[in-house]
Structures are given as structure tokens and as C-alpha cells.
Amino acid sequence: MSVTLKDVAQAARVSVSTASRALTGTGLTSERTQQRLTRIARELGYRPNPIARGLKTGQSRLVALLVHNLTNASFQVMAEVVQARLKALGYQMLLCIGGDDPEQESDTLTTLVDHRIDGLIVVPTGKNGPQLKALANDVPIVCLVRRDDATDLETVLADDPQGAYLGTRHLIELGHRRIGLIVGRQDTTSGRERLSGYVRALREADIAKDDTLIHAGHFEPETGATGARKLLDLPHPPSAIFVANHEATLGVLRVTAERNIAIPDDLSLLCYEDMPWFEWHRPAISIVDNGARDLANLAVDRLLHRMDKGNGKDGVREYRVGARLIKRDSCRQIDAPTSGKSAKPKSPPSKSSAARSSAAKSAKV
Amino acid sequence: MSVTLKDVAQAARVSVSTASRALTGTGLTSERTQQRLTRIARELGYRPNPIARGLKTGQSRLVALLVHNLTNASFQVMAEVVQARLKALGYQMLLCIGGDDPEQESDTLTTLVDHRIDGLIVVPTGKNGPQLKALANDVPIVCLVRRDDATDLETVLADDPQGAYLGTRHLIELGHRRIGLIVGRQDTTSGRERLSGYVRALREADIAKDDTLIHAGHFEPETGATGARKLLDLPHPPSAIFVANHEATLGVLRVTAERNIAIPDDLSLLCYEDMPWFEWHRPAISIVDNGARDLANLAVDRLLHRMDKGNGKDGVREYRVGARLIKRDSCRQIDAPTSGKSAKPKSPPSKSSAARSSAAKSAKV
DNA sequence: CGATAGACTGCAAACGATTGCAAAAAGCTA
DNA sequence: TAGCTTTTTGCAATCGTTTGCAGTCTATCG
Numbered sequence: 001m002s003v004t005l006k007d008v009a010q011a012a013r014v015s016v017s018t019a020s021r022a023l024t025g026t027g028l029t030s031e032r033t034q035q036r037l038t039r040i041a042r043e044l045g046y047r048p049n050p051i052a053r054g055l056k057t058g059q060s061r062l063v064a065l066l067v068h069n070l071t072n073a074s075f076q077v078m079a080e081v082v083q084a085r086l087k088a089l090g091y092q093m094l095l096c097i098g099g100d101d102p103e104q105e106s107d108t109l110t111t112l113v114d115h116r117i118d119g120l121i122v123v124p125t126g127k128n129g130p131q132l133k134a135l136a137n138d139v140p141i142v143c144l145v146r147r148d149d150a151t152d153l154e155t156v157l158a159d160d161p162q163g164a165y166l167g168t169r170h171l172i173e174l175g176h177r178r179i180g181l182i183v184g185r186q187d188t189t190s191g192r193e194r195l196s197g198y199v200r201a202l203r204e205a206d207i208a209k210d211d212t213l214i215h216a217g218h219f220e221p222e223t224g225a226t227g228a229r230k231l232l233d234l235p236h237p238p239s240a241i242f243v244a245n246h247e248a249t250l251g252v253l254r255v256t257a258e259r260n261i262a263i264p265d266d267l268s269l270l271c272y273e274d275m276p277w278f279e280w281h282r283p284a285i286s287i288v289d290n291g292a293r294d295l296a297n298l299a300v301d302r303l304l305h306r307m308d309k310g311n312g313k314d315g316v317r318e319y320r321v322g323a324r325l326i327k328r329d330s331c332r333q334i335d336a337p338t339s340g341k342s343a344k345p346k347s348p349p350s351k352s353s354a355a356r357s358s359a360a361k362s363a364k365v
Numbered sequence: 366m367s368v369t370l371k372d373v374a375q376a377a378r379v380s381v382s383t384a385s386r387a388l389t390g391t392g393l394t395s396e397r398t399q400q401r402l403t404r405i406a407r408e409l410g411y412r413p414n415p416i417a418r419g420l421k422t423g424q425s426r427l428v429a430l431l432v433h434n435l436t437n438a439s440f441q442v443m444a445e446v447v448q449a450r451l452k453a454l455g456y457q458m459l460l461c462i463g464g465d466d467p468e469q470e471s472d473t474l475t476t477l478v479d480h481r482i483d484g485l486i487v488v489p490t491g492k493n494g495p496q497l498k499a500l501a502n503d504v505p506i507v508c509l510v511r512r513d514d515a516t517d518l519e520t521v522l523a524d525d526p527q528g529a530y531l532g533t534r535h536l537i538e539l540g541h542r543r544i545g546l547i548v549g550r551q552d553t554t555s556g557r558e559r560l561s562g563y564v565r566a567l568r569e570a571d572i573a574k575d576d577t578l579i580h581a582g583h584f585e586p587e588t589g590a591t592g593a594r595k596l597l598d599l600p601h602p603p604s605a606i607f608v609a610n611h612e613a614t615l616g617v618l619r620v621t622a623e624r625n626i627a628i629p630d631d632l633s634l635l636c637y638e639d640m641p642w643f644e645w646h647r648p649a650i651s652i653v654d655n656g657a658r659d660l661a662n663l664a665v666d667r668l669l670h671r672m673d674k675g676n677g678k679d680g681v682r683e684y685r686v687g688a689r690l691i692k693r694d695s696c697r698q699i700d701a702p703t704s705g706k707s708a709k710p711k712s713p714p715s716k717s718s719a720a721r722s723s724a725a726k727s728a729k730v
Numbered sequence: 731c732g733a734t735a736g737a738c739t740g741c742a743a744a745c746g747a748t749t750g751c752a753a754a755a756a757g758c759t760a
Numbered sequence: 761t762a763g764c765t766t767t768t769t770g771c772a773a774t775c776g777t778t779t780g781c782a783g784t785c786t787a788t789c790g
Contacts, residue, residue, distance in 0.1 A: 015770045046603040052746030054416045055775045095460035174568040253645040380740045420745045454778030
């Protein structure tokens, strides 16, 4: 069907080996034949067959990215970054969706390695440590966003302890003392670390940790709904909720909408990881940004390094990418009942606050 | 490194060919050897090398999906559907992001075909017709969402004329006479067809088409912003805007927010294609749903058919998937100034309306 | 019992590239 | 021009499968 190296060689009246050497630019052919062959190849429209080449060389020029889903904006960004970087280097990205499901992850992993991918960036479920570890002997692997504790794979993580700390501190500085936390599964790195950041900020401010204010659950909108209901039904509900579980955000919003809770007047809301529309939402939603773009870039850097310099076990195994707070309009200053903290007023004067309340009422419809 | 067929054959003391036949289940081996070999293969952890197999058979068990981006919720859904369907059949999905950029599309296409993909579902930019057409000889291709007019490829389209018609009619039924339209590039099928649906609804209602109310532009948020400004700055601005260009939605929202325009009180807003958060937005945004899931499923059906039954030029070249209207809260009934149309009041009483206006003001901050 | 069909199996040639090794060609020195 | 080195080239094996063809074995039938 398509033009093969043999065709090119025949047309040029040289052997296939010479053709190969000329076209791959090994420098083992004379300048003249090289140029002649490149010309002929171009004229014939020759395109090397990566499959055949791969069989011989053991490389596929395929790099896989395995994420949980594509609804999460961070994963979207990462996919786009990884794709762009790899493409520039002549690799094709294989984007796989694992659904945070260990079985699917395991399946996909074997398929990928079967296909002799040259490298893999994976957001691990954390349940396939042994498999990942074994695979890492065959192919360079970099973990992203989550660590798989059963492995010692090179891992690029968001600075979740810091991010959660920053977010919590922000709320504290606004005068909140009862801060609800909705967070991810505690058997994941990110879940645990965000909780720890939250706790640290509380401790620093001498606020007692109240376990009834903490809701940990799966990475699903439903978790947010359940959590929000639980928190809001408390005898003494929180004045702010920190949704440190990205997927849960929609669930929380649903509940506040259902109950006509005005944000930020009745409740301050701080979320984790951006979504493109947070900025346009009214009120615009404040977030802790996990730096998805940086994470992806660093992961690619590390992977390329491994693919290039060998897949050995070198020194650094863990990289952290800084988180930062993006203040928008979903958190408000509250009148600190007793505390003597210096509180620069940040939210607009009462007029606006009143307007906001009525907005909340109108939303009842 | 890994276990090859040869190893299995040796362990079983048969020839490689027998091993191959036994394991691929050709039925050309005795029941006994077949079972024995499967057992041994399993024990040894043999996994066939798709590269080697591909070289011989010309198949890769790779199917590519080429979309513009991953921010568009429709593409997300499609990617997930396609991935799930293909995986169940033992194919790996290659997800590629083309950015609606002809050059990138062209690049990606050649790479994909080089990699001997078994099938391709593509949302074409429309600028690489000849190439697509040529490629279609080598590999089954199905176009999705957009048609490439320079080809006669099998294409699965949303019913955009109908969708735009439904949306526009909805607004008309609510009493709107001046309806702004923000729509995509007119050199794309979807762009043209949505415009035509809009026009048809207008004509049916005996409303004169006013070109100043129509803004066509690129598939980008910026288009929405520009369009919204243009429309709102009109001496006699529209009472409703139909954003029939999904990507433009955020831009429109930005402008309405900037200008404190209350939706739906000051302006009714109807959008095209869902986003997961439209439902949670206040007001929840009414949309015309393009049926992304159905589109993807149908595209997979058609592709599998081609891969299975041969890649010939059969009868039907174009499939349409119905659109439907999803009413939420961003469009309101307006007092028809003169028209005698029967108008069941749908929007809440004035009290709420007033509240909503003040909500708009509060958003100024 | 010998012939013959039918079921299995193995040999060897692909698939399209890469690559070690040795031969041929070219360049250089004397 | 012979002799030697240094390119440059070609042969052939190889990567791990699949598959046409021919050969072996068993069983069945006359």
C-alpha cells in the first residue's frame, strides 16, 4: 500500500541498509547519497513505518498519560500541556481515562506496556503499587498528583499541605473560627495532606480542631452534597466551608442553592483547583490553585529526563509544585465576635451586603 | 526482556507456529495442545507483542479520536464514550487534541496513519479535506460534529438546524421579538446551520431578520464578549441572546457580569451545548442540548461497521442526531407589547424580579 | 493390510525496518 | 603503482509475530 524503504532503495539503486542509514542520518553514508536519498524519499512520499521500526528498536514514540477523567479541569490542562510538549519532540500522546478505578487502571497499564510505550505519566489510584513498580523496570514512569505509597516511583506532587494551609489561613484571617472542611479520601496522599494543612492552620491560630466539621469522602459531587448537608445541619454550623475536594464542589453548590444559602453572606466558600467558570460565577469563587500547568510541565521534564538519561533510581524521588491562593468573591470577612485579631476590612460595606442577601432570597425561586 | 512466543513454544516443546495458532485460537490445533499452550503461556506470563503482530497483520488495535480541545464539555463526553466503547472491544483509544488548527490537524493525521491506526473519528477543521479524503483509502474514517465539505466522508452530525430552530422558537414563544444571535464561524457546517435554524424560526413567526442582531465569530470566549458588547450597545438592544456558539458562552457571561445585567430580568440567555455547571449556575442556564453522548455512540457504531464490513462507499453518508431543548431559569417570559400571542406567565412575580435586579447590582463589586 | 483422507504440526518466508560485519571503493602515502 | 587506511556500501540476521505450504501422524475404510 504505502511506500517502504525497499521502494526508496530500489528507486535509488542502493541497498535497503544504505537507504536506512542515509535517511536516519547516521553519518555513515556519503553526503551525496544522503542527499539523493532524502530527495527520492520525499518524491516518493516515503514515511517510515513506526511499527516496523519499533519492532527492531523496541521503541514506539508513544508516551501515555493516564488520568482519572476529563471533567476535572486540572486534568484537562495537564493533558493539553503534556500533549503539546510531547508533540514538539515527535512523540504521540496516548491519553487514557482510568476513572480512578484500580481494575481499569491495571488493565490499561498492561495494555500500554504491551504497546511498548516509551514513557508513562500516571495519576495512580494507589491500589496497583506492585504492578506499577514492576512495570517501572520496563518503562520510565512518573507519577503525578498522587503518590502510590507502595512504590518508590518518581512523583510530582502539588504542595497540598501548603495549599490547604494557605486556604484555611485565609479563612481564619477573615475572622472565621468554625471552618468546615470537605476533603477527599483519606487513603490518598492528597486527601491526607490537605487535611493536615487545614489542621496546621487551625493549630497555628489556636482554634481547636472539631471533627464534626470535617467530612472526608470520595472524589465525587455526591460527597460534596452529603458533606455540605452534614455540616449545615450541625447545631452550630460553620461560617465557612473549605471544599478541598475538587470533584465535590458541584455537590456543595447544589446544596447551598437548594437551601438558598447566600454566598458569601450566609456562608463563605473556598474551593480547591480552578474551573474555567469559577471566575464568571456569581459570586466568583475563590480558590486554592494547585498549579496544574506547572505540575504537568515538571512531570514531562522528569519523564524526558528518565527516557533520556536512563531509568535508574536516582536521588530525588519527589517534587513539589507550589500552590497559591486566588482570592475572588466567595469568602467574606466576618465580625470576629471576640478575637482581637487585626482585621483589615475586605468585603464591601453593608449596603452591598444587604443587596447580596436579597440576591440570596431571590435565588429561592 | 519479556516473554515471547518463542519462549512459550520452547517450554511446550512445539514450534512457534503451533504456539501461535494455539494461542490465537485458529482452531487448527488439537484441543489438547491448545489448552496446554494457554496454560503454559499463562504460567510464563506471556503477552503477545502488538507491535510484532501489527507489523505482520497491518493492524494496531489503536483507534484515534481527534478533537479540538478538552475544555468543551461535549468533547469530554465524547472522549469518555468513545474510550469506553472501544476498550470493551479490545482497542486502545488514541486521543488527540488538534486545537481546531488545520496545520496541527494535518500533522496529527499523518502521524496517526503512520502508526497504522485501525480507525479514526475526527472533528475536522474543514481545511484538510484532500488529505482526509486520501487517508480514507487507507483507514476507516468517520467525521463527527462537523462535516468537511471537501470530502464525502461518512459524517455524524448534530441536528443543528433543528436545535437552533427549537431554541429560537422557545425564545419567541416567551414573547421575545428582538433576539440576538451569537454564532460560530460561517465557514463551518455548524455555524451555518445554526444560523439557518434561527432564521427559519424567525420567519415562521413573521419576525424580520435583523442583521445587526447577528454576530458570527470564532469558537472562542472572546467572540462571545465582542458579540455581547456589540449587541448590548445597539440603540435598540435585544431582549434575549441566543449563544449558539458554545465556546463563546463564557465571554457573554463576562460581559453581562461586567455590566450588571440581570439574567433573565434584563436579558434572557439561551446557550448551546451543556456544561456540567450550567445547572448549578444562578440562574441555571437553559440550553439546547446537542446530544453529545448519542453523537459519540453513533460515530463509534459507524466506525466499527466500517472496520468490520469494509471501508467501501456505501449509501448513507450523513447521520443526524436530534437536539433538544432543556429549559432552566435563564430565559423569561416578557410582556408582549402588542402581539396577541397566548402567553402563560412563566417567570416569577415582580417581587422576585426586583430582588433579582438588586442581585445584579451587588455583583458589581 | 494398504491406501487415503483428515487432522495436526513444523518449516520457512514474510511484515519493514535496523545494525554488526565484511567486502568494495576511495583516498592517501611513498 | 603498490600498499595501507578510511570511507562507503551491501549482505544477512534480527525484532516477534502470522501464515502458506508441505510433511507427519492417526484413524478409517475397503
